[in-house]
Ligand code: SF4
């Protein structure tokens with residue numbers, strides 16, 4: 001450890017840290033563009049110049065290591081002067097088109113222009129003009145004029161994505177970012193370059209011009225696209241998700257997320273294929289019913305069957321709370337032991353950075369609840385084919401995408417499916433109950449590391465899901481749009497799965513007294529050993545590892 005002084009504060013820091021890192025560790029932010037904590041040092045923007053006692057010239061804080069007794073000053077007149085000069089240079093050829101720039105409102109250059117610039121330009125000559133709309137790849141658009149040549153995107157591709165696809169050409173004020181000849185910016189993590197670009201040079205082809213940043217709410221949640229469970233923000237306007245961006249979590253995904261998780265997971269939430277109301281099949285015709293009527297129908301049908309005649313499909317796409325209540329309902333109300341959860345593994349579709357072959361967010365949670373015994377599925381399918389199992393309850397999994405399961409389900413007398421969207425399984429159902437999507441409810445997923453993380457609602461349903469967590473709700477309330485303050489946007493008539501199950505149990509004579517997902521989780525944490533001691537509050541925004549994490553691989 002070494003002791004240094006920054007702006008009069010004495011700091012203890014590890015040997016080998018740079019000034020910018022040591023200051024940041026202690027909450028002192030030194031302005032910077034090109035430096036990023038997870039990329040190699042480039043030192044090209046010169047924004048982090050600071051004064052170090054006994055050194056004749058200003059030094060860059062990102063490229064200077066601390067030594068014992070070092071005295072650093074970050075806001076002397078010399079430093080401020082240098083910072084203003086850097087800003088003046090950067091803005092000389094910048095187009096200053098903030099009113100039409102997607103980055104406006106979350107742009108480092110814009111923020112620093114307010115904080116560290118004199119507010120006017122002495123440059124009266126013509127600016128250098130460059131291409132404004134360059135398709136770098138399938139998801140990323142480049143505005144070459146806005147680029148400040150920080151090289152963050154170049155280093156990200158080479159160092160993190162392991163796909164060196166970007167480089168600079170030309171010299172001086174004619175430098176341009178481009179792809180290598182014959183290449184595109186096309187790798188599984190390409191869109192992270194948009195997040196780390198400090199200006200509006202790189203924008204998302206899916207999101208650009210769709211909303212201003214201040215019109216949206218940003219909710220802390222996690223991606224359900226695979227067993228990693230990357231922390232992310234869900235950005236919403238008028239009750240519609242418009243984009244998802246990574247949220248820093250050093251234990252799970254650092255600063256990154258994959259493009260597939262970013263782009264694909266929210267589209268099902270907004271899709272036209274959402275189940276819009278409870279639906280019951282009568283004489284081959286589907287009819288929409290009120291929730292109470294649909295639940296009464298399910299309860300009266302299940303009363304007809306004996307315990308061994310009913311099977312229950314849990315889901316590695318559903319939350320711990322949903323699976324916990326489903327297996328409790330199966331055991332205490334239906335009285336069946338036929339419980340199964342289907343794995344969804346894509347062998348080979350994984351890498352060393354984030355992407356996992358297990359494409360479910362909660363296999364590990366279902367396993368901790370004892371619902372993943374691989375011997376159960378063949379037995380259940382066999383019993384369905386032989387007519388010994390006559391009814392089934394499927395929660396949040398398109399199990400009929402597997403032809404063998406579809407064939408067995410088609411022999412049943414009665415099939416209830418809880419689903420967010422229409423799929424092969426809902427097409428076989430006698431009753432379809434609309435489940436709230438991951439972005440419409442509270443709950444927890446357990447990722448492959450055994451880390452329990454929270455999902456939170458970023459869009460509202462008619463049956464709004466609540467929790468006692470002040471942070472998430474006040475965030476939504478403050479921005480308002482998620483609660484449809486403007487009277488726009490569609491609120492779907494969907495309910496969290498645990499609540500649907502509790503409703504059916506209640507009609508069948510078992511009163512579950514949960515009012516929130518948090519109530520269900522509290523009971524789960526007090527009864528299931530692996531979850532002991534966990535609460536929504538202790539899980540917080542970065543998750544908490546199960547009490548006894550076991551490495552459990554998913555079966556293909
Ligand atoms: S496009 Fe953005 S991240 Fe890439 S070099 Fe230019 S300013 Fe930096």
Ligand code: SF4
Pocket residue numbers: 223224225226227228229230253257258259260261262354355356
């Ligand atoms: S790695 Fe998995 S959890 Fe992370 S963003 Fe991609 S799909 Fe989502």
